[in-house]
Amino acid sequence: NAGVTQTPKFRVLKTGQSMTLLCAQDMNHEYMYWYRQDPGMGLRLIHYSVGEGTTAKGEVPDGYNVSRLKKQNFLLGLESAAPSQTSVYFCASSLRGFGTEAFFGQGTRLTVV
Amino acid sequence: GENVEQHPSTLSVQEGDSAVIKCTYSDSASNYFPWYKQELGKGPQLIIDIRSNVGEKKDQRIAVTLNKTAKHFSLHITETQPEDSAVYFCAASSYPAGGTSYGKLTFGQGTILTVHP
Numbered sequence: 001n002a003g004v005t006q007t008p009k010f011r012v013l014k015t016g017q018s019m020t021l022l023c024a025q026d027m028n029h030e031y032m033y034w035y036r037q038d039p040g041m042g043l044r045l046i047h048y049s050v051g052e053g054t055t056a057k058g059e060v061p062d063g064y065n066v067s068r069l070k071k072q073n074f075l076l077g078l079e080s081a082a083p084s085q086t087s088v089y090f091c092a093s094s095l096r097g098f099g100t101e102a103f104f105g106q107g108t109r110l111t112v113v
Numbered sequence: 114g115e116n117v118e119q120h121p122s123t124l125s126v127q128e129g130d131s132a133v134i135k136c137t138y139s140d141s142a143s144n145y146f147p148w149y150k151q152e153l154g155k156g157p158q159l160i161i162d163i164r165s166n167v168g169e170k171k172d173q174r175i176a177v178t179l180n181k182t183a184k185h186f187s188l189h190i191t192e193t194q195p196e197d198s199a200v201y202f203c204a205a206s207s208y209p210a211g212g213t214s215y216g217k218l219t220f221g222q223g224t225i226l227t228v229h230p
């Protein structure tokens with residue numbers, strides 16, 4: 001049972017480049033989330049999904065897009081990367097939403113130069 | 114929106130001592146308060162949570178207390194061990210009256226706990 005798996009683990013982008021972060025979960029969870037973690041700021045919600053085919057904005061959605069075409073996958077896209085998007089990104093999933101335990105992936109460290 | 118403040122930002126203790134991390138929240142409607150532990154190079158993992166109908170909850174060496182009147186909650190770790198060294202995050206969420214689900218989790222800034230052998 002792998003839980004939540006993120007790909008890739010590390011990435012360096014040049015300003016203006018695009019990329020997609022992939023998250024996969026094998027727990028049949030309905031809810032999936034993307035957070036970013038910055039020093040001294042905790043975890044901030046970027047986008048989330050309450051089920052296959054649905055997405056919603058979180059606290060800091062600007063500059064990011066997401067898609068949930070399959071229940072087990074949640075993709076985070078950066079169309080034109082900016083240095084301000086340098087961060088550690090975490091995907092998570094939960095069975096029934098924000099009031100239940102969230103299971104996190106191991107994170108993706110993204111550097112935009 | 115909800116604002117969660119967490120203190121201290123760093124905490125250093127000797128093995129066997131107790132550690133206490135405190136969080137305050139702004140939204141009086143918040144009623145779900147989880148604590149996550151993040152070890153180096155890993156994602157956060159839930160260690161304990163409490164809902165507003167409970168004032169205290171314990172799980173072995175870990176306990177959480179909630180004071181709804183003062184809008185603060187705390188994590189208590191007794192008999193600390195080196196493997197307790199990690200970053201700890203508190204969070205808060207609310208289930209609005211007439212709503213159908215909990216609102217978004219708001220996380221505190223994190224506390225780096227170091228337990229010295």
